[in-house]
Amino acid sequence: MANENHEYAKEQLSRLDRRLRTFCNCCATFFQVESEAEALQAICAALVDGDDFRLVWIGYCEDDAERTIRPVAKAGVGLDFLERVKNSWGTTETGQGPPGTAARTGKPCWINDVSTDPTAATWATVAADAGYNSCIALPLIVRDRRGRVIDLRGTLNLYSGEREYFDAVAVDHCASLTTCVTHAIAAFRGHLAEDLTSGVKALRAGEQRRRAEEALQKAQAELASVSRLTMMAQVAASIAHEIKQPLGAIIGNGNAASRWLAKKPPDLEEVQECLNGVVIEGHRAAQVIESIRAMFERAPREKSRIDANDLIQEVLTFTRPEIRRHRVALETKLMENLPPLLADRVQLQQVMRNLVMNALEAMDGVTDRARVLTVQSTARDSKSVLIAVEDSGSGIQPENMPRIFDSFFTTKPHGMGMGLAICRSIIDSHGGSLSVLQGHPHGTIFQVIVPTGID
Ligand SMILES: Nc1ncnc2c1ncn2[C@@H]1O[C@H](COP(=O)(O)OP(=O)(O)OP(=O)(O)O)[C@@H](O)[C@H]1O
Numbered sequence: 001m002a003n004e005n006h007e008y009a010k011e012q013l014s015r016l017d018r019r020l021r022t023f024c025n026c027c028a029t030f031f032q033v034e035s036e037a038e039a040l041q042a043i044c045a046a047l048v049d050g051d052d053f054r055l056v057w058i059g060y061c062e063d064d065a066e067r068t069i070r071p072v073a074k075a076g077v078g079l080d081f082l083e084r085v086k087n088s089w090g091t092t093e094t095g096q097g098p099p100g101t102a103a104r105t106g107k108p109c110w111i112n113d114v115s116t117d118p119t120a121a122t123w124a125t126v127a128a129d130a131g132y133n134s135c136i137a138l139p140l141i142v143r144d145r146r147g148r149v150i151d152l153r154g155t156l157n158l159y160s161g162e163r164e165y166f167d168a169v170a171v172d173h174c175a176s177l178t179t180c181v182t183h184a185i186a187a188f189r190g191h192l193a194e195d196l197t198s199g200v201k202a203l204r205a206g207e208q209r210r211r212a213e214e215a216l217q218k219a220q221a222e223l224a225s226v227s228r229l230t231m232m233a234q235v236a237a238s239i240a241h242e243i244k245q246p247l248g249a250i251i252g253n254g255n256a257a258s259r260w261l262a263k264k265p266p267d268l269e270e271v272q273e274c275l276n277g278v279v280i281e282g283h284r285a286a287q288v289i290e291s292i293r294a295m296f297e298r299a300p301r302e303k304s305r306i307d308a309n310d311l312i313q314e315v316l317t318f319t320r321p322e323i324r325r326h327r328v329a330l331e332t333k334l335m336e337n338l339p340p341l342l343a344d345r346v347q348l349q350q351v352m353r354n355l356v357m358n359a360l361e362a363m364d365g366v367t368d369r370a371r372v373l374t375v376q377s378t379a380r381d382s383k384s385v386l387i388a389v390e391d392s393g394s395g396i397q398p399e400n401m402p403r404i405f406d407s408f409f410t411t412k413p414h415g416m417g418m419g420l421a422i423c424r425s426i427i428d429s430h431g432g433s434l435s436v437l438q439g440h441p442h443g444t445i446f447q448v449i450v451p452t453g454i455d
């Protein structure tokens with residue numbers, strides 16, 4: 001008797017040990033899987049591996065017409081049992097087995113002898129074929145710490161080859177296991193939901209970033225092409241602006257030459273003079289184009305020693321026809337012995353010519369006072385020279401003051417608005433400054449300060 005008891009205790013102990021190990025294996029799977037489906041399958045496999053069950057499956061309740069409990073994971077022998085025996089959580093015949101009852105009632109339902117239990121009558125033979133003699137279905141329902149019910153709407157179904165397997169201890173054990181599985185799946189879903197949400201958020205953020213980057217690239221490309229266009233427009237406008245005068249002079253000289261030739265007898269000396277003018281202005285146009293190209297490419301230009309007064313005289317010489325045409329009196333106040341400038345001659349000529357032309361144009365409307373253009377030069381110190389171009393013209397509207405150096409800003413019907421922009425760019429590249437003052441009582445004064453550029 002003592003021996004029998006001892007054997008029984010030993011058997012119980014090894015069963016408990018097995019169950020405990022199975023329990024641990026089930027728990028361990030939760031940390032090794034990546035999806036709910038994987039977790040469910042791993043649990044079924046771990047339970048079958050524990051040797052107590054021939055078949056383990058987990059079914060989820062579906063809301064179809066048959067109210068199917070669909071197996072979502074299964075392991076063991078005789079898996080085709082699940083094909084042959086349908087389970088439902090409804091009240092029809094297929095809903096009368098342990099899975100259906102457990103799902104409907106929310107309580108574990110077990111059969112300790114499939115062959116004799118009337119509720120198993122329809123599938124007992126199929127079960128017997130597979131060697132299942134007892135079974136239990138446990139609903140996947142738990143209460144969380146706050147007492148809320150978590151119902152996964154499914155059952156864990158275990159089939160044993162042993163009759164009477166499901167005693168109170170076994171049922172209790174299976175119930176604990178089911179609680180554990182349900183919590184794990186619920187946690188999984190929680191994390192999954194979180195992961196999904198954060199994944200979706202990350203995806204969305206990624207997508208938004210990708211779109212933003214694309215938009216930025218597009219904007220940059222557009223900006224680059226706009227800048228290129230602006231740049232090209234400025235180059236074109238600058239060239240057009242700057243060669244207008246040499247071209248005008250060429251045409252003027254050409255016309256004059258024709259007139260001298262048409263004289264009877266033709267005045268060949270004058271013709272020669274005009275042709276010289278054509279050649280000089282032609283060269284000047286070529287130089288201006290080259291100077292503008294260099295200006296925009298920021299290419300270093302050859303600088304030469306320049307006497308500011310000579311430069312002023314040169315410009316006043318070739319703008320003389322214009323000065324005359326605008327019926328303007330010219331005054332020069334040139335300081336002697338200015339420090340020489342190391343500068344780009346053609347570019348400084350362009351500056352002077354633009355300032356002179358603006359001054360002349362500003363006096364077009366003056367009828368009630370003398371139209372006077374005054375050009376002055378002064379040595380500010382040994383390191384820089386100041387050239388001032390003053391007119392007695394209309395003056396500049398205070399509201400226009402901040403914009404007059406902008407490219408394409410003009411108040412003239414046929415102006416391009418490039419003259420002052422070109423001047424400023426040239427003077428800046430020489431390290432000097434170009435500023436404007438209101439004249440008194442009328443007109444405007446432009447002041448150019450050019451550093452000598454010689455250390
Ligand atoms: N001496 C001046 N007196 C009055 N306004 C002036 C004078 N110089 C420039 N301005 C103003 O500044 C504007 C810009 O001058 P800017 O030389 O850049 O262009 P523009 O003379 O209008 O045209 P263009 O490009 O053909 O020279 C002029 O339209 C004019 O309003």
Ligand SMILES: [Mg+2]
Nearest residue numbers: 354358419420
């Ligand atoms: Mg101008």
